[in-house]
Amino acid sequence: MAWQREGYTAHEGEVGVLLADGSEPGPVYFDTGSSGSFHESTDWWVYDGTFGAPLAARMRARCSCGWRADISYPLDWDQVQRREPHDYDTSAPAGDWEAHLDDVEARTVPLPAEVSDLLHRLRQRLEGLVDDAPLAALKAVNELESIAASVGPSAAFLAVHGDRIPWRRIAEGLGTTEPDARSRLHRYEYRR
Known part of the structure:
Protein backbone atom coordinates (compact mmCIF):
# COMPACT_ATOMS: atom_id res chain seq x y z
CA MET A 1 0.00 0.00 0.00
CA ALA A 2 1.52 3.29 -1.12
CA TRP A 3 1.45 6.53 0.85
CA GLN A 4 0.33 9.63 -1.00
CA ARG A 5 -0.13 13.30 -0.28
CA GLU A 6 -2.34 15.43 -2.48
CA GLY A 7 -0.34 17.65 -4.78
CA TYR A 8 2.84 15.56 -4.55
CA THR A 9 2.35 12.83 -7.14
CA ALA A 10 6.11 12.48 -7.70
CA HIS A 11 6.54 11.58 -4.03
CA GLU A 12 4.66 8.33 -3.51
CA GLY A 13 5.99 6.55 -0.45
CA GLU A 14 6.06 2.96 0.73
CA VAL A 15 7.84 0.54 3.01
CA GLY A 16 11.19 -0.55 1.67
CA VAL A 17 13.39 -3.30 3.05
CA LEU A 18 17.05 -3.97 3.74
CA LEU A 19 18.80 -7.31 3.84
CA ALA A 20 20.98 -8.35 6.78
CA ASP A 21 24.06 -6.90 5.01
CA GLY A 22 22.33 -3.49 4.73
CA SER A 23 21.72 -3.66 0.98
CA GLU A 24 18.40 -2.93 -0.69
CA PRO A 25 17.23 -5.91 -2.74
CA GLY A 26 15.92 -5.69 -6.26
CA PRO A 27 12.44 -6.84 -7.29
CA VAL A 28 11.24 -10.36 -6.60
CA TYR A 29 10.07 -12.22 -9.72
CA PHE A 30 7.30 -14.80 -9.67
CA ASP A 31 6.79 -17.41 -12.36
CA THR A 32 3.01 -17.59 -12.70
CA GLY A 33 2.90 -20.35 -15.25
CA SER A 34 4.20 -21.37 -18.60
CA SER A 35 4.08 -17.95 -20.23
CA GLY A 36 7.18 -15.96 -21.04
CA SER A 37 6.28 -13.14 -18.66
CA PHE A 38 6.97 -12.95 -14.96
CA HIS A 39 5.24 -10.94 -12.26
CA GLU A 40 7.59 -8.74 -10.27
CA SER A 41 7.07 -7.09 -6.91
CA THR A 42 8.92 -4.80 -4.53
CA ASP A 43 6.23 -4.99 -1.84
CA TRP A 44 8.01 -5.36 1.50
CA TRP A 45 6.19 -8.57 2.49
CA VAL A 46 7.49 -10.58 -0.48
CA TYR A 47 11.02 -10.48 0.99
CA ASP A 48 10.16 -13.23 3.48
CA GLY A 49 12.75 -15.75 2.33
CA THR A 50 10.21 -18.10 0.69
CA PHE A 51 10.17 -19.25 -2.93
CA GLY A 52 13.69 -17.98 -3.53
CA ALA A 53 13.00 -14.43 -2.34
CA PRO A 54 15.68 -12.79 -0.19
CA LEU A 55 14.97 -12.46 3.53
CA ALA A 56 14.61 -8.86 4.66
CA ALA A 57 15.96 -7.98 8.09
CA ARG A 58 14.87 -4.36 8.38
CA MET A 59 12.33 -1.94 6.92
CA ARG A 60 12.53 1.76 6.14
CA ALA A 61 10.58 4.39 4.27
CA ARG A 62 11.31 5.02 0.62
CA CYS A 63 9.90 7.49 -1.88
CA SER A 64 9.38 7.31 -5.62
CA CYS A 65 11.61 10.39 -5.95
CA GLY A 66 14.58 8.23 -4.90
CA TRP A 67 14.73 9.32 -1.24
CA ARG A 68 15.43 6.62 1.36
CA ALA A 69 15.09 7.11 5.10
CA ASP A 70 18.32 7.02 7.10
CA ILE A 71 16.55 5.19 9.91
CA SER A 72 15.55 1.54 9.58
CA TYR A 73 13.51 -0.69 11.86
CA PRO A 74 13.76 -4.40 12.66
CA LEU A 75 11.36 -6.60 10.73
CA ASP A 76 9.89 -9.38 12.90
CA TRP A 77 8.63 -12.02 10.50
CA ASP A 78 7.06 -13.96 13.38
CA GLN A 79 4.62 -11.06 13.79
CA VAL A 80 3.76 -10.74 10.08
CA GLN A 81 0.53 -12.51 9.20
CA ARG A 82 1.13 -14.16 5.84
CA ARG A 83 -2.43 -13.58 4.63
CA GLU A 84 -2.73 -10.07 6.10
CA PRO A 85 0.71 -8.43 5.90
CA HIS A 86 -0.93 -4.98 5.94
CA ASP A 87 -1.79 -5.59 9.59
CA TYR A 88 1.91 -5.39 10.50
CA ASP A 89 2.86 -2.09 12.15
CA THR A 90 4.63 0.06 9.56
CA SER A 91 3.76 3.35 11.25
CA ALA A 92 7.41 4.22 11.98
CA PRO A 93 8.47 4.19 8.29
CA ALA A 94 5.22 5.97 7.40
CA GLY A 95 6.10 8.72 9.88
CA ASP A 96 9.57 9.04 8.34
CA TRP A 97 8.02 9.45 4.88
CA GLU A 98 5.61 12.08 6.26
CA ALA A 99 8.62 13.99 7.64
CA HIS A 100 10.27 13.74 4.19
CA LEU A 101 7.13 15.20 2.59
CA ASP A 102 6.98 17.95 5.21
CA ASP A 103 10.55 18.85 4.22
CA VAL A 104 9.68 18.75 0.50
CA GLU A 105 6.64 20.94 1.13
CA ALA A 106 8.65 23.41 3.24
CA ARG A 107 11.05 23.96 0.32
CA THR A 108 8.31 24.75 -2.21
CA VAL A 109 7.77 28.29 -3.37
CA PRO A 110 5.28 29.98 -1.04
CA LEU A 111 2.07 31.26 -2.53
CA PRO A 112 0.90 34.71 -1.52
CA ALA A 113 -1.54 34.32 1.39
CA GLU A 114 -4.48 35.73 -0.54
CA VAL A 115 -3.91 33.30 -3.44
CA SER A 116 -3.57 30.36 -1.07
CA ASP A 117 -6.77 31.36 0.73
CA LEU A 118 -8.61 31.89 -2.55
CA LEU A 119 -7.58 28.47 -3.86
CA HIS A 120 -8.60 26.82 -0.58
CA ARG A 121 -12.05 28.47 -0.61
CA LEU A 122 -12.49 27.69 -4.32
CA ARG A 123 -11.71 24.02 -3.74
CA GLN A 124 -14.23 23.83 -0.89
CA ARG A 125 -16.91 25.54 -2.95
CA LEU A 126 -16.31 23.34 -6.01
CA GLU A 127 -16.40 20.18 -3.90
CA GLY A 128 -19.80 21.33 -2.62
CA LEU A 129 -20.99 22.00 -6.16
CA VAL A 130 -20.20 18.45 -7.26
CA ASP A 131 -23.16 17.11 -5.28
CA ASP A 132 -25.47 20.13 -5.59
CA ALA A 133 -24.84 21.23 -9.18
CA PRO A 134 -22.45 18.95 -11.08
CA LEU A 135 -22.82 20.87 -14.36
CA ALA A 136 -21.89 24.10 -12.58
CA ALA A 137 -18.85 22.32 -11.12
CA LEU A 138 -17.85 21.19 -14.61
CA LYS A 139 -18.31 24.70 -15.97
CA ALA A 140 -16.03 26.01 -13.21
CA VAL A 141 -13.44 23.31 -13.99
CA ASN A 142 -13.58 24.36 -17.64
CA GLU A 143 -12.95 27.97 -16.60
CA LEU A 144 -9.98 26.85 -14.46
CA GLU A 145 -8.57 24.96 -17.44
CA SER A 146 -8.96 28.11 -19.53
CA ILE A 147 -7.10 30.14 -16.89
CA ALA A 148 -4.32 27.53 -16.78
CA ALA A 149 -4.09 27.59 -20.58
CA SER A 150 -3.68 31.36 -20.64
CA VAL A 151 -1.34 31.78 -17.63
CA GLY A 152 0.66 28.53 -17.76
CA PRO A 153 2.55 29.07 -21.04
CA SER A 154 3.79 32.52 -20.08
CA ALA A 155 4.81 31.47 -16.56
CA ALA A 156 6.60 28.37 -17.87
CA PHE A 157 8.39 30.31 -20.61
CA ILE A 170 12.06 24.69 -10.38
CA ALA A 171 11.51 21.11 -9.20
CA GLU A 172 12.11 22.06 -5.58
CA GLY A 173 9.82 25.07 -5.84
CA LEU A 174 7.02 22.95 -7.25
CA GLY A 175 7.63 20.09 -4.79
CA THR A 176 8.42 17.55 -7.46
CA THR A 177 11.31 15.85 -9.25
CA GLU A 178 13.28 17.37 -12.14
CA PRO A 179 11.83 14.96 -14.76
CA ASP A 180 8.31 15.72 -13.55
CA ALA A 181 9.01 19.48 -13.51
CA ARG A 182 10.37 19.36 -17.06
CA SER A 183 7.33 17.41 -18.24
CA ARG A 184 4.90 19.71 -16.44
CA LEU A 185 6.46 22.93 -17.72
CA HIS A 186 6.68 21.51 -21.23
CA ARG A 187 2.93 20.80 -21.07
CA TYR A 188 2.25 24.31 -19.76
CA GLU A 189 4.51 26.04 -22.26
CA TYR A 190 2.94 24.36 -25.30
CA ARG A 191 -0.65 24.33 -24.07
CA ARG A 192 -1.90 27.15 -26.30
Missing part, protein backbone atom coordinates in the same frame (compact mmCIF):
# COMPACT_ATOMS: atom_id res chain seq x y z
CA LEU A 158 9.53 33.04 -18.21
CA ALA A 159 10.72 30.57 -15.57
CA VAL A 160 12.79 28.55 -18.03
CA HIS A 161 13.88 31.09 -20.66
CA GLY A 162 13.40 34.52 -19.09
CA ASP A 163 14.50 34.10 -15.49
CA ARG A 164 16.57 31.01 -16.36
CA ILE A 165 15.70 29.32 -13.10
CA PRO A 166 17.74 26.09 -12.78
CA TRP A 167 15.67 22.91 -13.18
CA ARG A 168 16.72 21.77 -9.71
CA ARG A 169 15.19 24.91 -8.21
